[in-house]
Amino acid sequence: MAMHALTGLSLVSLLSFGYLSWDWSKPSLAADGPGEAGMEQPSAAPHQPPHIIFILTDDQGYHDVGYHGSDIETPTLDRLAAEGVKLENYYIQPICTPSRSQLLTGRYQIHTGLQHSIIRPRQPNCLPLDQVTLPQKLQEAGYSTHMVGKWHLGFYRKECLPTRRGFDTFLGSLTGNVDYYTYDNCDGPGVCGFDLHEGESVAWGLSGQYSTMLYAQRVSHILASHSPRRPLFLYVAFQAVHTPLQSPREYLYRYRTMGNVARRKYAAMVTCMDEAVRNITWALKRYGFYNNSVIIFSSDNGGQTFSGGSNWPLRGRKGTYWEGGVRGLGFVHSPLLKRKRRTSRALVHITDWYPTLVGLAGGTASAADGLDGYDVWPAISEGRASPRTEILHNIDPLYNHARHGSLEAGFGIWNTAVQAAIRVGEWKLLTGDPGYGDWIPPQTLAAFPGSWWNLERMASARQAVWLFNISADPYEREDLAGQRPDVVRALLARLVDYNRTAIPVRYPAENPRAHPDFNGGAWGPWASDEEEEEEEEEAGRARSFSRGRRKKKCKICKLRSFFRKLNTRLMSQRI
Secondary structure (H helix, E strand, O other), rough: OOHHHHHHHHHHHHHHHOOOOOOOOOOOOOOOOOOOOOOOOOOOOOOOOOOOEEEEEEOOOEEEEEEEEOOOHHHHHHHHHHOEEEEEEEEEEHHHHHHHHHHOOOOHHHHHOOEEEEEEEEOOOOOOOOOOOOHHHHOOOOOEEEEEEEEEOOOHHHHHHHOOOOOOOEEEEOOOOOOOOOOOOEEEOEEEOOEEEEEOOOOOOHHHOHHHHHHHHHHHOOOOOOOOOOOOEEEOOOOOOOOOOOHHHHHHHEEEEEEEHHHHHHHHHHHHHHHHHHHHHHHHOOOOOOEEEEEEEOOOOOOOOOHHHOOOOOOOOOOOOOOHHEOOEEEEEEEOOOOOOEEEOOOEEHHHHHHHHHOOOOOOOOOOHHHOOOHHHHHHHHHOOOOOOOEEEEOOOOOOOOOOOHHHHOOOOOOOEEEEEEEOOEEEEEOOOOOOOOOOOOOOOOOOHHHHHHHHHHOEEEEEEEEEEOOOOOOOOOOOOOOOHHHHHHHHHHHHHHHHHHOOOOOOOOOOHOHHHOOEEEEEOOOOHHHHHHHHHHHHHHHHHHOOOOOOHHHHHHHHHHHHHHHHHHHHOOO
């Protein structure tokens, strides 16, 4: 037992080399100049590609940052944003997997087959293997690529893992929701497993460390052991501030007067994450990366309002296509920006980071790559107009169809029962069921929600089409669908155009073989090559059936179909 403890101690000590020697309790250094005493800042070689640090937070609400008037303390994010470019017309996706897939592929969900929901831990599904990812493109440009944090893009085969999709190293979780200390994840009663991985191995020895701090320490270790003369791509996907609501006690104490318990825990988690960003920024300066770096900060979707998050004054929440679900927190901080300390209203979508960062790296993203994103660096750095004029938020044919939608209501060209959302210019159109459309103030009261909340709650509307002028009405309070049928018809036609390019939805049934009990108690790859072939054959049969080819079905096939439909409905409601 003693020998085992010493072994674990040695492992942690080795991992800690290079970053535990400096004082983590020092005041925020994010705003200090690059010439800070004791920090080495060698000048970059001429035309050397910049170091790229992409920080993605999980479930952080639009209102939950200091510079948006929040009651939560985020001094580092406020300072970095103030000195850089705030993106105030920036869009993401309403849930985890879609945002991450679009970031790493530069493609809309309709072009990856991930239109519906998220990738569940037991699903034989992952980011399409035939698509070149952002880190793979950066590797081609000579970058060293590292990922720290939450993956949530599938792992049923080893080929799906981050280290097979373009990252030289990986430390983090593969699923979408783990305990911040034990790294356990349950995907249903009795279906639990450990989920912290180092490369392609299970990192049992790192259990017990709070994930936000562990991930920041790993980033610092990477910087300490890497030469600033070689371009670096760091993808830091914090688990914070997704549920479960867990935080070190010292951060909770700061918000002890906050009446609502969920909001108090959530606020503590946000502030802890803010300090982690401070430590990453300081490490960039200490190890000589900062002067030639581009730091991008982004949330992955709207905040979950019943778990402490707030998107006020926007409408809706995580999992919806209202602005509260898809309007993102975002900013760029870099000494390389030509016009700093400003707010950008340029239209930017999460798919745009792929061609933008590939361009910064000196690579090329041609039309042959099939990207839906645009290079928006001139718009961000120089204040030019954005090349983007529209966004397809999504078309999800599997989501529960709206009861009051029909093809007739869609001018005979679009079934308005189908969940879809699109923005063209200043107009935004939603069809089907966009999700709960409430305006929810920050949950500061101890008894939230109370009867007063119903004043802003939307009754179940008997409609399936909404139209808003988002530029004039960013809070989506005035539906103009009845007044502007011409605009509705034009945007429905754009949905039709996009839908013609969509590939079939890939949302396979869960497989019991994925249970962690069959993998030593941990989540990880489980499908063999033979199982993959069977899945492909089943998918092919499904596509054939959808084309009208009648085939006899065995009893087990009917059961699979039944449970697939049942699972789809349950997961849609759960998300």
